[in-house]
Structure formats: C-alpha cells, structure tokens
Amino acid sequence: MSYLDNPILDTDSYKASHWLQYPPGTDATFFYVESRGGTYESTVFFGLQAVLKSRLGRPVTHADVDAARDFFAAHGEPFNDPGWRRIVDVHGGRLPVRIRAVPEGSVVPTHQALVTIESTDPAAAWLPSYLETLLLRLWYPVTVSTISWQARRTILQYLEKTSDDPAGQIAFKLHDFGARGVSSAESAGLGGMAHLVNFMGTDTVSGVLAARVFYGEPMAGYSIPAAEHSTITSWGREHEVDAYRNMLKRFAKPGGLVAVVSDSYDIYHAITEHWGKTLREEVIASGATLIVRPDSGEPVEVVHRCLSLLNDAFGSTANSKGFRVLNHVRVIQGDGVNPESIRAILERITGAGYSADNLAFGMGGALLQKLTRDTQKFALKCSAARIDGAWRDVWKDPVTDQGKISKRGRMTLVRHREYGSYRTVALPDDAVSLAPADLEPGWEEAMVTVWENGELVRDWTFAEVRERAAAGR
The missing domain is CATH 3.20.20.70 (Aldolase class I)
Known part of the structure; x- marks a missing residue:
C-alpha cells in the first residue's frame, strides 16, 4: 500500500479535525459544486467519472486506516479512527455517500449546481466534507x-x-x-x-x-x-x-x-x-x-x-x-x-x-496549464445539515465579497425540455430526486445519480459525452 494511493490521505490536513466540529446531533450533510461565474458564461461538465474511478475506485482497508492514523498523529491533527473503522467494517470500505451530477458533456450556465454530494450513513455525516479536496479537482477537466x-x-x-x-x-x-x-x-x-x-x-x-x-x-x-x-x-x-x-x-x-x-x-x-x-x-x-x-x-x-x-x-x-x-x-x-x-x-x-x-x-x-480554479470560480460548499432529525439550511454570506454567497438547502438541477434552460431548485426533505408531481410543466430532472455507497452507477461513454457537448445541451 502506497501512502500516495491512500484515499484517506487524499485530503487537506484540516479536514481530519472537522468530524469534531459539527453540531451535536448532526447525522447527515449535503454539499454541492458550482461554477460561480468566471471567464465564460457556461461550462462543459466533464471529468467527474475519471476522478471517481481513479481516486475512489477501490475500498478503504484497515491498512489504509492504520497508515492515516499514524500520519495524522505525527502531523498534528486529530483523526477519526472509529469513523473510518466503521466504514471498513460496516460498509466493506466503500464510502457511504451519494453523488448526483449532470450528464457529462452537458453545457450548463454558471451559477447552477453541477454536482451534489450527500452522506448516506448517519454515523458518517462528516464524510462529504472530507472528500471535498479530491472531488473539487474536477474543476480542472471541466x-x-x-x-x-x-x-x-x-x-x-x-x-x-x-x-x-x-x-x-x-x-x-x-x-x-x-x-x-x-x-x-x-x-x-x-x-x-x-x-x-x-x-x-x-x-x-x-x-x-x-x-x-x-x-x-x-x-x-x-x-x-x-x-x-x-x-x-x-x-x-x-x-x-x-x-x-x-x-x-x-x-x-x-x-x-x-x-x-x-x-x-x-x-x-x-x-x-x-x-x-x-x-x-x-x-x-x-x-x-x-x-x-x-x-x-x-x-x-x-x-x-x-x-x-x-x-x-x-x-x-x-x-x-x-x-x-x-x-x-x-x-x-x-x-x-x-x-x-x-x-x-x-x-x-x-x-x-x-x-x-x-x-x-x-x-x-x-x-x-494557463488556468486555475478561479478561471470559472469553482466551489464545493455545504448547503444543508440534518441536526436532531430536522434539516437545516447552511450557507455563507460574507459581507466583504457578495460573489461568494453560497446556495442553501438540499437541491437539484432541472432543465426545460424545449428551451434547454437550467434552474437549481429545492429538493423535498430526504428526497433523492424530484417526483414528476414536483416538476413544473416542461421541466425535467437534469441530474442523475452517478455514485452511491462506493459504486459507480452511471458509466458514461466518451461518445455520449462528445455528442452532448457538440449539441451544446
């Protein structure tokens, strides 16, 4: 096992302490990814599948946990040893999160949710935040x-x-x-x-x-x-x-x-x-x-x-x-x-x-190479947390930069069938997606579940991606 292949160590140092920072009673969190503007008014969504396959394609093992525990002890950060052991013992090392996203190749205007990440195990509500570092790298292929x-x-x-x-x-x-x-x-x-x-x-x-x-x-x-x-x-x-x-x-x-x-x-x-x-x-x-x-x-x-x-x-x-x-x-x-x-x-x-x-x-x-995460102002933010059984909107609203106001609540993306326009809309509590009755006439869900509990559930072909991008939809 290589330290560089250990998914637990593919994170920022401070993430190791965040499991101790959520309010008591937190048993679920919900995050999203968006382009908050930038050089271009739309982005071509691509690369999440590659990030998932390359960085989360194998289950976490006790050897990974041992190595991460020893590293963070020497590095000066607390480590959630029981939480990671539970993932190995209860989930077979497969991470209990659900990731939904627009189909790869989709051309979506900025300021819309492109990906959502939510925890699926009440004991692992901290996990979506822990994965931010590796998941947000999708800014680069996009x-x-x-x-x-x-x-x-x-x-x-x-x-x-x-x-x-x-x-x-x-x-x-x-x-x-x-x-x-x-x-x-x-x-x-x-x-x-x-x-x-x-x-x-x-x-x-x-x-x-x-x-x-x-x-x-x-x-x-x-x-x-x-x-x-x-x-x-x-x-x-x-x-x-x-x-x-x-x-x-x-x-x-x-x-x-x-x-x-x-x-x-x-x-x-x-x-x-x-x-x-x-x-x-x-x-x-x-x-x-x-x-x-x-x-x-x-x-x-x-x-x-x-x-x-x-x-x-x-x-x-x-x-x-x-x-x-x-x-x-x-x-x-x-x-x-x-x-x-x-x-x-x-x-x-x-x-x-x-x-x-x-x-x-x-x-x-x-x-x-001549691009950065700020070229399209990519961000991954928490928008909801379930605390003591009730969902709470979570957002930031910095007085010094209104461009960094984040979205709030559980959400999905919808697309108008005829006009091809997009809107980020709220999800009902605990719903994975919108039911037909929740959709306005002419609108459809634009997100699909691509990853659930350690398994890739939608494997796009390159031909599908190319066709979608060429059509500009």
Whole structure:
C-alpha cells in the first residue's frame, strides 16, 4: 500500500479535525459544486467519472486506516479512527455517500449546481466534507473542456463563413500541444482527455489513454508525423532543404499529411525558396498535403504572410463561398495560441480572402496549464445539515465579497425540455430526486445519480459525452 494511493490521505490536513466540529446531533450533510461565474458564461461538465474511478475506485482497508492514523498523529491533527473503522467494517470500505451530477458533456450556465454530494450513513455525516479536496479537482477537466469548447465555437464560426465543409473540418482544427507544459502526468491525462471531448487532434498521449481507461474509448485522438527543430537543425543550416526533403521522402504519401516546422532560421525564405521552388514539384508529386508550421513571431502577422507566400508558390482554388483554399499545402500555428489569438488570426486571414480550411492551430499551455480554479470560480460548499432529525439550511454570506454567497438547502438541477434552460431548485426533505408531481410543466430532472455507497452507477461513454457537448445541451 502506497501512502500516495491512500484515499484517506487524499485530503487537506484540516479536514481530519472537522468530524469534531459539527453540531451535536448532526447525522447527515449535503454539499454541492458550482461554477460561480468566471471567464465564460457556461461550462462543459466533464471529468467527474475519471476522478471517481481513479481516486475512489477501490475500498478503504484497515491498512489504509492504520497508515492515516499514524500520519495524522505525527502531523498534528486529530483523526477519526472509529469513523473510518466503521466504514471498513460496516460498509466493506466503500464510502457511504451519494453523488448526483449532470450528464457529462452537458453545457450548463454558471451559477447552477453541477454536482451534489450527500452522506448516506448517519454515523458518517462528516464524510462529504472530507472528500471535498479530491472531488473539487474536477474543476480542472471541466475548465479545460470549457476552454476547448469555446475555441471550437470560434473556429466553427469562421469555418461556417468560409468553408464548403465546416462539419468535416472542425474535428482536427485545434491540436493539443500541452503535455510538456503541465504540472504532472495526471494533469496531462485529465486535461488532454478533456480537450478530446471537443476535438480529435492531439499529441498528448496521456489524454488518449485516459479516455480509454475512464470512458472506454479505444482511440479518442489522432496525430500525424511532424518535425521538431532538432530534427531540422541537426542537418545544419546549409542543408535545411535536405532536412525538408527527408520529411517528404519518409512521410509524404498520397492522401496523407506531414507537418514540418519551417522557421528554425527564416520561415519566409523557407517558403519562397525551399518549399516554393526547390521542393515544389516533389510536394505536388507526393500526393500528400504539406503542413508548414511557423513557430515564432507575432502570430496574426506571421500566419497571414505565410499563407500569402504559400499562395504565391502553390496557388489556390476559390470555393463556393468565394474564399481561397491553398493547393497542396496548409499552415498550422502552434506558437502564442490562445482563445483570443485564434479569433484574431482567423479574422485577419478570412478578411484577406482565405478560407479557414487553410489553417489549424496547436495550443499548449493556454489549453492545459494557463488556468486555475478561479478561471470559472469553482466551489464545493455545504448547503444543508440534518441536526436532531430536522434539516437545516447552511450557507455563507460574507459581507466583504457578495460573489461568494453560497446556495442553501438540499437541491437539484432541472432543465426545460424545449428551451434547454437550467434552474437549481429545492429538493423535498430526504428526497433523492424530484417526483414528476414536483416538476413544473416542461421541466425535467437534469441530474442523475452517478455514485452511491462506493459504486459507480452511471458509466458514461466518451461518445455520449462528445455528442452532448457538440449539441451544446
């Protein structure tokens, strides 16, 4: 047993003392998760299933309790040894909580309950709070998926304006370059997988594997052969064209794609002389599509100029919407890419008459790392406690920050069948969900039970998640 795999120790230190802090007679608590606003007005809910499977997928054992007891004794915190022993002895180590959530892939406005967590054993009312640390980490895949989804909306807007096949183009228009820029392999897996909810292009292997392990998707993303600076510059500047020719010989196949970083020295010289003259006929004869990658400079200006030079060298064809589509070549911009620069680049090139078909993006740190829990202001809060047999609303209302007012009472989320709008509404005392008679006409429950007493009871497939996110519902 590893300390790092012990679910009892996957918490904040002060949580170990909280079982002694609730009022006497407390035998149930109810918590919820929401985005309290932030950069975007809606979030794409994703990743809870992965968090549950990875962190709570095995029962707690007496060995786990022993290790946690000894750790907290040395660490300076009291430890609920009897409470954890009871979970092992009475529940077989399976945690007595119920977790309900919106279906993964749902696009839900901020300020709505996305998840609820409640205790199911009167002797373990303290447990939902104890789990806050590991459960709230779902903010990360939700936020990555949201950023990626918003980028998809932007790119699709320009494709619909300038492309003959927007639906066929969108899946590979934003490639995940973020694996090396994240804080851990776990982040690469969760974040890389979250991006794949919206796109199918990635170089983050961990994300593809995470989708396989946690959502049963055999192959969630794809990549292509591509050069990096070391594989180009190792030939020497005087043999730059030979490095490019080698890429064509090795990887350029009819109908295939090959990406070559071309700015190790002078991107404009590489396009006009090497690609546009020396290798032009070889590119055309290969039957492949060459993807030129600039990797420095001011993105809006560089992309526009690269497209113009490639148009001069290879020509273009006007599509049915009157926009130019380059022959034989494309561009991928992977430097300085973020939601704002994506829009600025697309506005520039489409304004110059080039279809968005000509361009793909690679996004790294801005996709998987340049975000925090406050990007969408995620919080997990207690909203109700049952004390001496009666439910009591619980909430915070700090005078210094009205944005941190929390919700009160037991709650669920409902959705309007026709309009797709959401509302967080109260639950009757001790009810798990709303009965049909409790729902207003046109409204339906938007939450389902996904986890109960240590068991995953709803296992979403990646295809279901993708379909839901693409529909924006």
